[in-house]
Amino acid sequence: WYEHVYLSVSLVAALIVIPAYCSTLIVKLSAARDEAEKANQAKSVFLASVSHELKTPLTAIIGYGTLMLETKLPEHQRHMIETSVSAGRHLLHLINQLLEFAKSDSHRSEKSLQRFRLTDLMTDVRNILVLSAEQKGLEIQLQAEPLADRLVTGQVDSLRNILLNLTSNAIKFSDKGKILIHCGYMDTSAVPTLWFAVSDQGPGIAAEHHHRIFEVFEQASDSIKENYGGTGLGLAICRHLARQMGGDVTVDSALGQGSTFRVECPVELAAETASEAPVIDNLLRILSLADSRSPCTIKSGSSRQSAPDILHIDCIGRDPLDLLAGISLENFDAAIIDESVANRMQNNAEFWALFRHSRLAPVLLSDVQTPSLEEIRLRASFASIIPASPTFESLRSAAKIGCSFSGSPVQSATLNDDEQIQTSFQPCKILVADDNRTNQMVLDTILSNAGHEVVIAQDGEEALSCMEAQRFDIAFLDVNMPRLGGVEAAKIWRAMENPRHRLPLIALTAGSTSETEQKCLRAGMDMRLNKPVEATELLRIIAEVVPSRHAQQEMGVVEDIQGKVAPIIPARNQSPLQPALAKEQIDYLQSIGGDDFLQAVLEGYLEDTSAVLAQFRMSVEQNNVKDFRFHAHAFKSSAGNIGARTLFDFCAILEVIPEAEFANRAQLHLQKVEEQVEQINSEIRTILRDQSPSRNILNG
Numbered sequence: 001w002y003e004h005v006y007l008s009v010s011l012v013a014a015l016i017v018i019p020a021y022c023s024t025l026i027v028k029l030s031a032a033r034d035e036a037e038k039a040n041q042a043k044s045v046f047l048a049s050v051s052h053e054l055k056t057p058l059t060a061i062i063g064y065g066t067l068m069l070e071t072k073l074p075e076h077q078r079h080m081i082e083t084s085v086s087a088g089r090h091l092l093h094l095i096n097q098l099l100e101f102a103k104s105d106s107h108r109s110e111k112s113l114q115r116f117r118l119t120d121l122m123t124d125v126r127n128i129l130v131l132s133a134e135q136k137g138l139e140i141q142l143q144a145e146p147l148a149d150r151l152v153t154g155q156v157d158s159l160r161n162i163l164l165n166l167t168s169n170a171i172k173f174s175d176k177g178k179i180l181i182h183c184g185y186m187d188t189s190a191v192p193t194l195w196f197a198v199s200d201q202g203p204g205i206a207a208e209h210h211h212r213i214f215e216v217f218e219q220a221s222d223s224i225k226e227n228y229g230g231t232g233l234g235l236a237i238c239r240h241l242a243r244q245m246g247g248d249v250t251v252d253s254a255l256g257q258g259s260t261f262r263v264e265c266p267v268e269l270a271a272e273t274a275s276e277a278p279v280i281d282n283l284l285r286i287l288s289l290a291d292s293r294s295p296c297t298i299k300s301g302s303s304r305q306s307a308p309d310i311l312h313i314d315c316i317g318r319d320p321l322d323l324l325a326g327i328s329l330e331n332f333d334a335a336i337i338d339e340s341v342a343n344r345m346q347n348n349a350e351f352w353a354l355f356r357h358s359r360l361a362p363v364l365l366s367d368v369q370t371p372s373l374e375e376i377r378l379r380a381s382f383a384s385i386i387p388a389s390p391t392f393e394s395l396r397s398a399a400k401i402g403c404s405f406s407g408s409p410v411q412s413a414t415l416n417d418d419e420q421i422q423t424s425f426q427p428c429k430i431l432v433a434d435d436n437r438t439n440q441m442v443l444d445t446i447l448s449n450a451g452h453e454v455v456i457a458q459d460g461e462e463a464l465s466c467m468e469a470q471r472f473d474i475a476f477l478d479v480n481m482p483r484l485g486g487v488e489a490a491k492i493w494r495a496m497e498n499p500r501h502r503l504p505l506i507a508l509t510a511g512s513t514s515e516t517e518q519k520c521l522r523a524g525m526d527m528r529l530n531k532p533v534e535a536t537e538l539l540r541i542i543a544e545v546v547p548s549r550h551a552q553q554e555m556g557v558v559e560d561i562q563g564k565v566a567p568i569i570p571a572r573n574q575s576p577l578q579p580a581l582a583k584e585q586i587d588y589l590q591s592i593g594g595d596d597f598l599q600a601v602l603e604g605y606l607e608d609t610s611a612v613l614a615q616f617r618m619s620v621e622q623n624n625v626k627d628f629r630f631h632a633h634a635f636k637s638s639a640g641n642i643g644a645r646t647l648f649d650f651c652a653i654l655e656v657i658p659e660a661e662f663a664n665r666a667q668l669h670l671q672k673v674e675e676q677v678e679q680i681n682s683e684i685r686t687i688l689r690d691q692s693p694s695r696n697i698l699n700g
Helices: 005-069 075-103 118-135 156-172 222-228 234-244 339-344 349-357 373-379 392-406 437-449 460-469 486-496 514-522 535-545 549-554 583-621 625-642 645-654 659-699
Strands: 114-117 139-144 151-154 178-186 193-200 248-253 259-266 285-290 309-314 334-338 362-365 384-386 429-433 453-457 474-478 505-509 527-530 557-559 565-567
Touching (some): 005 075, 005 535, 075 118, 114 118, 114 156, 118 139, 118 156, 118 178, 118 193, 139 384, 139 392, 156 178, 156 193, 156 234, 156 259, 334 392, 339 362, 362 392, 384 392, 429 437, 429 460, 437 453, 453 460, 460 474, 460 659, 486 505, 486 645, 486 659, 505 514, 514 527, 583 625, 583 659, 625 645
Parallel strands (some): 139 178, 334 362, 362 384, 429 453, 429 474, 474 505, 505 527
Antiparallel strands (some): 178 193, 248 259, 557 565
């Protein structure tokens, strides 16, 4: 140190400066962390508000649209409403996706796997965008390879987003012609892979710009942006979603020749249940048009399959349009048209209009492996293309694909009355608590139309009053309501209700996070239902959750004429009431200090409870909410010591009771506390009485 004075001074200064600098950094980091936490909390509040405000109008759109579909409507009105409901559901998915994207720092979120058919997905997308296409004089045509209607499991929401985006782009960049959506499956690899392609007749994209269009905020050229607008995000999102699923998006295009965007994605084949299988007979009704005297040869893949019923029309030297006169096309499942006939009638609009008006999608019969450009354009008019000698499975699949694309059900024999599945319906009395008038009206309409009796409450306090005054089979509580929310109301009701009749409580919330669900479950709710509410889902939950009256009787419960639930005597299956004191806590106290210690604790509780209960009554009489909360806390502490869990949970709610709740129900809460205290005291006296003989024997 003495020999190196400058170095010594420098080291001492460093020992002073470095810790001071580090402490300054720590303070700054702490401040930055606090600011980040506040910003994150503000973002969460903002997202919750946005979610609620955006989903509330969709409740009316989807809810009323679904109800209208159950009424008798003209076909064109039904189609418009179906399209509106489908678009509303897609908008709901986009809102949820936007919120998930905003909440995720990595821009990756869990995707749910669902069972779906690719042909159904294509039909939904066409129905949503058909009006936009017709406004520009465009036609959207669907085509699927044989067996493309198989049931698979995959991320259908992401696939729908991609297909909607690509088809919307095709409409935007096209001024004439047709938009073709083509799909199929590739089974050559170990994992089945679906593919679909969207082709347009727009301006096309130069080869050197193929990579650029998938970049964020990029378009093929400045002229494209000036003429068509857009942000340059759509294709980037499509490729991002496809690669998240293990697939990709590619483009095949040249200037002046239109564009084809192709998506490939691995999926899993799913086994069909009886309810999921499309309704179709083995006996297919086929209309065949060919330049031959006999129909195509159909290879049967199974001895159980019946040969299709084929009406063959020989078109050699005759006009197919004249031959179809007087034939009811609506009676057929599929129309198979030979390629030679299709070529002759390619420009005959009246011929193709017959099939369109009859909602019978034509299927092309062709063995051409490498079609020419003209043949490709011709093929775009067909729902599917099958070989000259198709198998029964491919023919059957083509019929289902055609019916799916045309929007008509496949012809099938109707069930006799004895074969109809009879479903039992039990009308229920239902409480709906929601502060939004639109939600009230939609839920009331759905439930009333289903035959249920509905009572509406504006908030949690009104809901509690209704549940106290009336008997309900199930209650739906909105999580966010003024004065008292659904979560708080559920906590209070679970502490108050008769354990012999547990009321199912369902949370209604626009927030679809796991945190919201856990909060609802901890409050005693049975499940969470996301808004906007689907009618079928709502009615299904009621049927599953509400126990039938027959089941109640088997459990030893009947309903008397006054609407109260009373036990049947004898009731073998009836479970006893939950004891006021937890046995494990009593055993624990006894293990600490023996019988004398347990006796001292219990006797001390009896003395303290008497004094606290008197003060508790006084706080109610004096309308003093602060004292009420204080004494509720005292009750909670003493109840926890002796294992009085029901009283502990109830007082945990009362110690933070809102002033409005105290003003309206303080007397009722006092009565409930007095009942629980009396039950606890009775069990304590029984324990002390049982201990007395053993203590006398030991003393003797």
